Amino acid sequence: MSNRQVRLTINGRQYSGTVEPRKLLSDFLRDDLGLTGTHVGCEHGVCGACTILLNGESVRSCLLFAVQANGADLKTVEGIAPNASELHPLQEKFWEHHGLQCGFCTPGILLTAEALLKEIPNPSEDEIREWISGNLCRCTGYQNIVTAIQEAAKTMHNRRS
Amino acid sequence: MKPASFEYHDPATIDEALDLMSRFGDRARPLAGGQSLVPLMNFRLLRPAHLIDLNGVSELNYLKLENEALRIGATTRQRELEKSNVVARNWPLLRDATSFIGHIQIRNRGTVGGSLAHAFPSAELPVATVTLDASFVLQSKSKQRTVCAEDFFLSYMTTVLEAGELLTEIVVPAPAPGSGWSYQEVSRRHGDFALAGAASVVVLDANGNIGNARLTLTGTTPIRARNAEEFLLGQKPSQSLFNDAARRATENLEQDSDIHASAEYRRSVCEVLARRALTQAAERATAQETIR
Numbered sequence: 001m002s003n004r005q006v007r008l009t010i011n012g013r014q015y016s017g018t019v020e021p022r023k024l025l026s027d028f029l030r031d032d033l034g035l036t037g038t039h040v041g042c043e044h045g046v047c048g049a050c051t052i053l054l055n056g057e058s059v060r061s062c063l064l065f066a067v068q069a070n071g072a073d074l075k076t077v078e079g080i081a082p083n084a085s086e087l088h089p090l091q092e093k094f095w096e097h098h099g100l101q102c103g104f105c106t107p108g109i110l111l112t113a114e115a116l117l118k119e120i121p122n123p124s125e126d127e128i129r130e131w132i133s134g135n136l137c138r139c140t141g142y143q144n145i146v147t148a149i150q151e152a153a154k155t156m157h158n159r160r161s
Numbered sequence: 162m163k164p165a166s167f168e169y170h171d172p173a174t175i176d177e178a179l180d181l182m183s184r185f186g187d188r189a190r191p192l193a194g195g196q197s198l199v200p201l202m203n204f205r206l207l208r209p210a211h212l213i214d215l216n217g218v219s220e221l222n223y224l225k226l227e228n229e230a231l232r233i234g235a236t237t238r239q240r241e242l243e244k245s246n247v248v249a250r251n252w253p254l255l256r257d258a259t260s261f262i263g264h265i266q267i268r269n270r271g272t273v274g275g276s277l278a279h280a281f282p283s284a285e286l287p288v289a290t291v292t293l294d295a296s297f298v299l300q301s302k303s304k305q306r307t308v309c310a311e312d313f314f315l316s317y318m319t320t321v322l323e324a325g326e327l328l329t330e331i332v333v334p335a336p337a338p339g340s341g342w343s344y345q346e347v348s349r350r351h352g353d354f355a356l357a358g359a360a361s362v363v364v365l366d367a368n369g370n371i372g373n374a375r376l377t378l379t380g381t382t383p384i385r386a387r388n389a390e391e392f393l394l395g396q397k398p399s400q401s402l403f404n405d406a407a408r409r410a411t412e413n414l415e416q417d418s419d420i421h422a423s424a425e426y427r428r429s430v431c432e433v434l435a436r437r438a439l440t441q442a443a444e445r446a447t448a449q450e451t452i453r
Contacts, residue, residue, distance in 0.1 A: 020162070022163075063195050064195065133264050
């Protein structure tokens with residue numbers, strides 16, 4: 001099976017690698033590029049832990065082959081903070097409001113929430129729950145995640161105005 | 162690695178894709194959104210020798226109005242369908258059905274044609290397209306044919322698609338003026354596969370009686386409830402009428418039992434959903450009559 005060259009942009013940086021076509025994007029990110037912030041849970045599209053942004057849209061990286069991301073612009077959890085010393089408002093609020101316990105689902109939820117706030121800057125609780133319904137969390141019971149996203153939306157709104 | 166090895170092809174045009182489909186026949190699988198195919202490959206339930214990635218075939222990705230019909234390119238993302246104003250205005254049933262598919266991350270990738278060709282029993286788009294009398298354009302290297310949605314689905318994950326053939330376009334005819342619609346579904350959790358579903362379109366005549374009714378239920382393939390549709394014709398909408406129609410639609414309904422639900426439970430839920438779908442579609446048709 002012929003290997004393929006993949007070149008892509010992740011968190012504003014250029015990356016490239018040579019992959020077997022069957023290599024999942026999630027494995028490429030973690031094993032080949034060392035971007036281990038993207039977590040791998042079920043590996044068949046149910047749990048949402050591996051959610052990343054592909055050209056701005058939230059997708060499951062375990063249901064894409066790395067070859068398919070050739071030329072794409074990706075964002076992973078490593079790229080959501082503005083710089084090395086500051087957190088993204090979502091990260092701040094997850095911390096403040098205990099939006100995580102074990103943290104396994106958190107990268108996927110943060111990226112889903114970022115896509116949500118880009119499309120709906122002031123989401124209702126129902127909208128938040130609809131958006132994060134594709135991300136399983138076994139610790140929090142979701143309530144604090146919802147609160148954290150609501151508070152992040154307020155912070156981001158205040159910083160804009 | 163999770164999936165077995167395969168040779169990857171990324172055609173840029175429909176012609177290239179059809180060439181590859183014809184060359185590799187049943188050893189090839191087209192890859193659209195991959196939201197059903199890739200899980201099956203990760204489990205190694207499917208091991209295609211050749212994967213033909215359609216995501217680079219831009220001519221398969223469109224939503225357009227032509228002679229009041231909606232033409233959907235096969236690899237149009239489900240999320241585009243869900244967010245389209247044209248779809249919301251003229252084919253709200255399609256939008257409502259789509260919103261039940263998995264989760265937003267799934268619909269961002271999943272395609273309209275992919276879901277139809279996969280033909281999973283609890284899937285929403287097969288039921289919606291049968292209810293809306295859609296037809297599908299199937300292309301191979303040597304021929305092109307059009308099949309109506311009702312004839313497309315043969316059995317569990319089986320359609321009339323032949324080796325080398327690709328579903329390229331979905332055509333949804335213009336809705337009858339003033340038609341009411343409803344899509345109903347029950348699943349264990351939000352976004353799970355449906356245990357049962359029902360879709361309906363109801364059109365009222367000048368006297369407020371039922372001029373046309375469509376009712377489709379989930380099953381091994383979408384089940385059109387013709388006896389209920391015929392029974393409703395010319396009748397005055399009422400709760401007892403819809404109760405009766407839903408009972409007729411489901412009294413001999415064959416459903417499968419599995420770990421999630423028994424066949425009897427599914428039949429029983431289908432009856433409830435059929436009743437709700439007809440009632441809501443008729444209410445919406447009445448509301449639109451009043452507006453006009």
